[in-house]
Amino acid sequence: MQAQLRETATELARLLWREHTVYRERDGGVVIRGEHVRRWISLSPTGGKDQARVRAGRILDGGTxxxxxxxxxxxxxSGTGELAAVCRRLLAETAAEAAPSTAGSSRPARKARPAKTGPARPGKGRHTGVGSWVILLCVGGVVALWAYSVFGGAY
Structure with missing residues (x-):
């Protein structure tokens, strides 16, 4: 069954995507990854003769x-052509589920905020916060106490 799945997956991958990777899973299944379309298809044995479980999903940022x-x-x-049609339908439904939908939403879509790349106010640089000043004063006090204890105030 594993050899049949591997052969079927290789033929299927050629029909689905020009660029693909086919590899075997630990459980005996086969995965086809289409990095350029950010989707994957998995074929795994079901226990029935000449049957396979086909799963479809997305590839996230970072490749996971x-x-x-x-x-x-x-x-x-049933043939590779019919199997490819089933896979295309699953991939299309996966893509549709992944796309954000605003239909039927009572709230307006939020706009993405631009990333902060510099100072919040033009013309003014960064400033040291109150907490940083407190830490600096404490460190200065510790250094002063150490100097006093070592030199005994003999200046």
Missing amino acids: TAPARLEVVVDLT
Whole structure:
């Protein structure tokens, strides 16, 4: 079954994406990663003859995979073309679920804030906060006490 899954996954990967990676999972399944489309497809045995569980999910920033969004059991004897059609449908539904939807929302969409790259007010530099001044005064006091104890105030 593992050899059949690997062969099917390789043919399927060629139909789905020009750029892909096919690798075997520990449980005997096969994963097809499409880095350029940020999606993955997994084929794993179900225990039934000539059947496989197909799962689809997203690839997150940094290359980690999100848990499967959708799952379906397919018959491997139906052909690679039909299997590719099922996978395309799963991938399309995964992409639709990942896209933010504003339909039916009573709140307006929030705009993203730009990242702060410099001082908040133009023309003014950064300033030292009150907490930093307190720490500096405490360190200065400790140094003064040490100097007093070492030199005994003999200046």
